[in-house]
Amino acid sequence: MENMIKNETRRDFLKVSGTVAGGLALGFYLPGRHNVAVAAETTSSPNAWVKIAPDNTVTIMVARSEMGQDVYTSMPILVAEELEVDLSKVKVEFAPPAEVYINALLGGQLTGGSTSVRDAWEKLRKAGASARMMLVTAAANDWNVDASQCKASNGTVTGPGGKKATYGQLAAKAAAVEVPKDVPLKPSSQFKIVGNSKQRRLDTEAKVKGTAQFGIDTRVPGMLYAAVAMSPIIGGKVASFDDSRAKAMPGVKAVVQYSRGVAVVADSYWQAKKAKDLLQIQWDGGPNANNDSKSIWEGIRAASEQPGAVFRESGNVESGMGQAAKKVESTYQLPFLSHSPMEPMNTTADVRADKAIIITPTQFQQLIPHVVGGATGLKPEQVEVHTTFLGGGFGRRVEVDYAIDAAEISKAVGAPVKMVWSREDDMTHDSYRPASLMKLGAGLDASGKPVAMRFHSTSPSISARLFPSIVKDGIDPFAVEGIDNYPYDTPNIKLTYQMHDAGVTPGYWRGVSHNLNAVALECFVDELANAAGKDPIQYRIDMLDMGSTKHQWSGLSAGVPVGTRMKRVLEEVRAKSGWGKKLPEGRGMGVAVMEGYNTVIAMVAEVSVSSSYDVVVEKVTAVVDAGTLVHPDQALAQMQSTINFGQSACMWGEITIKNGGVEQTNFDMYRVARMNENPKVLDIHFIKSDSTPGGLGEPGTAVIQPAIGNAIFAASGKRCRTLPFSPENIKGSA
């Protein structure tokens, strides 16, 4: 694997390459590797995940970012299961960047791709088991008995003749014991914590009392506050500015220009914000200055005339289409979307001559020393990173732009600075879920079964911007997710992707391209069922590929055979949802199924559509095969979460561009689901399984969208192929 990180050029920072078995690797070679900061004087560390103090306090390090998805609990569950400690008594700390904490599924210390539990599943249980074995060995050595005569339980080792020692008493000696090579793990039948449906989250109390520290809550001695002005045009730069009025405002300490804007630094945020509003800035809009949604879509449509790169092909789609008894052709158009987590972007930076401290809500702590080093002239090892709780992430915080900005501002004023973005800054300077145009065509035989399937998508490539070396032969593996694993048994298929830069920064957004490709595919399959006169669930079951569906571009999907799993979730969702029952006028049910992140989900949405095409989601039934559930109640929470997130996207989500900038600035213009709009009933079921865990943080976002679209069709007869499913778009569809 060839890996290289490039931090001289500030934002074009990464060059990575290589795929590994079972997943995609964004590998990094990090110059100046960091030592694991676990050997503090008062604690002993059998390994990088466990610290034990003499008073028997056990601390478990969490090397993923907690943004709601429960890593603060699910990771310690895995360690504690084998370490034999009471989870309610352990302390949890967020890990610093270090090589040992790299996510093997992503090749970096990065939280994303629904990989946290999948990556940790064996690794953290082994870390717990290994530490326990070292503690037992230390006790056995002390007592001069064989380790097999000793037992570890509840933070204590016991031995023959009533011998007893706490982990705290043994820790220092255990740290010197040789790390065991062979680390057997418990069979699932002996799990006490893994899979326990009564297990609670470890961060709930702090979050309920208001004491959980998010990035925006950071306070350090001598800290100043920064409010910023950034170009309203995407990619624009400061041409000139007049800060005379801003500088005269109370509390203002400095006005500084940094790489992409002007910052006002003051004694309090509100003073900085008020003064910032008085800045007079002339912007150089650059090449995107005249961009607008109309020209963007014209550009995407024109690009879609290109043949694109073939990422999966079998048989001969043209001859298959030629022999078909019936042909169906459709085009789906999905818009740009904003992440809009509830906590706006922010970072506290303290950049000094020989050291920088960065305190930030980030999904990608490993990258920060490099980009901050590049921006401030420090070496990566001089940059200390502290990860806080994240007030939502959804992929936005994979980007490190806001950490760089804060570091530049701190360096300019020579003081610790907390930079806080307004909601308007956040919404207009996001990296956006790419817009996509997807052209689908199918040929059906006389029985209605597809004998040919063509899929051609045109969209901006996220990876071409962030990880260019994983883009090969015109294919961004993250742009073909959700269709590269096409699950149906169709003899002639041709799937192609056309990359197109639309002048709007594309970013990884919860579920990434599953939210494009699987949405279009599952709506289109519904169209085919309708054209064939078949029941949409039975139609899917009959056309599933029950053999291997391994494919070249498996991306973060596992690429494992999924036909059997899909059939099961479809059959169960049919039974649980009351599929086929008589519904009142204006109501309908729609189905969708998908494999993503090694999780297979089928959903049935039941919606009402009014005569003016207002849609209400009445009920969602989901059946989920996610393998072993490490923390069942939070697996459920992630399904509740992804359904809500996908519902917001497909019903209201749309970022539009005018004069080169984003038009939506706040939640009055970018609508997201509220309490009264959440589905009235969420009926979520998990398949019992002891297979390896699948990812749960993302796949549901993609499945709910076509389920709602197909339900709208069932309720109204309107096939809406332009998202969001707004009354205007539904009314305007055939």
Added chain:
Amino acid sequence: MKISFNVNGKSTSVDAAPDTPLLWVLRDNLGMTGTKFGCGKALCGACTVHLNGQAVRSCQTPVGSVSGQKVTTIEGLGGNHKVQKAWIALDVPQCGYCQPGQMMSASALLASNKNPSDEDIDAFMSGNICRCGTYPRIRAAIKQAAKMA
């Protein structure tokens, strides 16, 4: 200028411009960061506090207007409020960022309506956005809290 008011039962005095939103006075001047900034326009409810027992959006409440009045924040809910107990029992929070605002709204709802219906909950809570989609648990927690003495 000096502005005095009561926060969580304590008399407090701050030196701030009277147009400064209460939100930023709580967070920056008083170091009480439980109250969150979400939108700055009373659109999301993350900054909800009680003013004389009523739920208000502190991002749109100038500190000058609360002079001599009673403010309660998430820190002042006490930790054992029935809403907080229900929130803990049901593991409501995911990322947790919006939850102080959600609980301040929910506690204000229950103070005026001992047994809210689904429609009451929808009407009162729809001003609080949660991007993690904890709505089903918030609803269940409000109902559970309503049953507590």
